[in-house]
Amino acid sequence: MATTWLSATEMRAWRNFIESVSTLTAALENDLAPFGLTLGDYEVLVRLSEADDERLRMCDLATALQLSPSGLTRRLDGLVTAGLVERVASPSDRRVMFAALTTGGRVKLAEAAPDHVASVRNRFFKGLSRDQVGELGDIFETVRAHLTACPS
Amino acid sequence: MATTWLSATEMRAWRNFIESVSTLTAALENDLAPFGLTLGDYEVLVRLSEADDERLRMCDLATALQLSPSGLTRRLDGLVTAGLVERVASPSDRRVMFAALTTGGRVKLAEAAPDHVASVRNRFFKGLSRDQVGELGDIFETVRAHLTACPS
DNA sequence: GACAATTACTTGCGTCCGCAACCTTTCCCG
């Protein structure tokens, strides 16, 4: 069985990609820290703010965030304690809990978002041409589609 | 202060990128699990295998892996217990410890590498054209360079 | 040549999160 190694071009792409990802997430995390938010916390707030009624079922939120049920429970614990999110029981199905944005959460997100967006822009998009950004969208749309088509 | 939001193109690129990254790493992790290796463990073995004498100083390895000193100590503990790596004291500087690949580690890497490479190829490069791979290399080289130029 | 500053690594402690087990509620099907 001939092992298909990576070509030099692929190797370069892969290494730069891997290294960029970890450095980038560390930098974004860092930029967000002054607001007392984790990147994960921020993602929760964003998802909720985009949802109807600013609320989502726990399991839907977990799926969206690629988090295990228990992981989401814990992450929410923190946000609830911080007063940014509240748990609301569903009247129609007594198994489900909604995670709902509070006023505090809405304010916090509005406060942090401009900085975070600037952070993404400065650290990621800054040196890239318009074409490259478009290409990037195409590439990762392909990757994402392929990944969801062939799950682990 | 006018907040510079993300354009639609940027938004698409960013979301696809973010989602791809987490799904991809989960998939790679999964593919590597049968060998009893974490993606992190695998990275250690690769770095060591590429180093002179198949050994590196702890602090250099930590930097390369973007890991804190304590994080590396713990990760190495596991690899040492598994017999894949050994700690070797430096004769010239008694503060430093080398992490050195053992025969078992070399064998394990040779065993896991083909599968891992196939995994990367199938899950990441599969649907991309030659040009896209090249472009990807350019893009993330730019990003990486920019990130190291402007540390957090 | 001694003492402060620096470097290399480890350990204690706390956080985040996944897995498995568990409880509750709802659904499905005969």
Next chain:
DNA sequence: CGGGAAAGGTTGCGGACGCAAGTAATTGTC
């Protein structure tokens, strides 16, 4: 309807890792 299967969520447990503190060795400075 009634009982088993499935779905939604939380908790106990354990692994991985970062930060701060601690130890040991080296370097730099006067």
